[in-house]
Amino acid sequence: MNTIIDTNFDFPNQTSLYKGKVREVYNINNEQLVMIATDRLSAFDVVMPKGIPYKGQILNQIATKMMKATEDLVPNWLVATPDPNVAIGHLCKPFKVEMVIRGYMSGHAAREYKLGKRMLCGVPMPEGMKENDKFPEPIITPATKAEMGDHDEDISREDILKRGIVSEQDYRVLEDYTRKLFQRGSEIAASRGLILVDTKYEFGKTNDGQIVLIDEIHTPDSSRYFYAEGYQERQDRGEAQKQLSKEFVRQWLIANGFQGHEGQTVPEMSDDYIESVSERYIELYENITGDTFVKADLSNIQERIEANVLEFFK
Known part of the structure; x- marks a missing residue:
């Protein structure tokens, strides 16, 4: 095609x-x-x-x-x-950070948690959580933006400010916008029988200095969704959640021996x-x-x- x-x-x-x-x-x-x-x-x-x-x-x-x-x-x-x-x-002019926000302990956060880490981007994750459990409050775990082919890297709020990647005044706006967008995105998802699990937002400044949302928002490439129906039952039984994201592609790649590591070859897609x-x-x-x-x-x-x-x- x-x-x-x-x-x-x-x-x-x-x-x-x-x-x-x-x-x-x-x-x-x-x-x-x-x-x-x-x-x-x-x-x-x-x-x-x-x-x-x-x-x-x-x-x-x-x-x-x-x-x-x-x-x-x-x-x-x-x-x-x-x-x-x-x-x-x-x-x-884009800010050089991606504002990742997580309502649930899934994906990258879950992989880090399984390794015994209880801090992600300077944000504590509670003890005793299972994969795909809901966080008490959504957490913001920023990443530095990579050029094509390079890996985005986790970074803490403190490091962003210390390294001068974003000013404190602007960063407060980014955090506020991120929480508001995630709240609205979660409401839209709920109206469709979905759970917005995690997502990322990117922001930039216009020529007149206004901070605005740029790039994509709430797409399956930038976000993870679960089906709301049966979510709790699956959690209680320790089953995998029914996902609506490109995680199915990642899982197929992992099953075929590829996770983006050096020396690995992308499997043939028929x-x-x-x-x-x-x-x-x-x-x-x-x-x-x-x-x-x-x-x-x-x-x-x-x-x-x-x-x-x-x-x-x-």
Whole structure:
């Protein structure tokens, strides 16, 4: 199936192009950004060799919907979405931290806990917890942002301030926005029969100094969801939770001997497996948004994107 793995457009007044793990960002006249969500799949901070059909569209459309559902709480960078894979917004200078917030002891936190650690990013984790138990209060466990292919690293609030990565005044705003967004995201998830387990937010400053939410929000790439129905019963029986995130990809990679460590090779993904991942992403979209997914035309994605972006800038 046709996927979009790489772009190399030359838009009017384009000044630069940045390629992240999944998104490609075109700077227009140092005022606006054209962000293209590709179909690249990243896990363990490694980009997989094959793309996933519709993945970029799914991430872009979930993020757009969630930005609109939270803009009364936290200002964001978004101006328009002229194409299923494209978001256009204000140029921002990103903060070099990802604001990770965890309501439950899952994923990375659970892996650290199993190793005997009771402190994550300078935040204590209570004794006697089981994997996927709810924390008494959500905890913020920031990570330093990595360039493509490098691992993001855990960092404490104290280190962020001590190293001058973010000023104390700005960091207070980031923490406040993170908690508000997570609260709203949890309410939206609950209305869909889901639990928002953990997620990450990224922020930047506009040219006039306003702190705004950027990048994606509440997508299956940036967030972990559980199905609410049966959650407690599964916890009581010590069973794995029914997840709605890309954790299923990570688990498949682990089962096939890959966790992003040096010397490991990414396992071959068959066409059938790629299609099954695409179907899971569509399921994620419909569960998270409550909308039926409408597949975009894949016959020539590059031409479609270019035409829609040029039409917007007319």
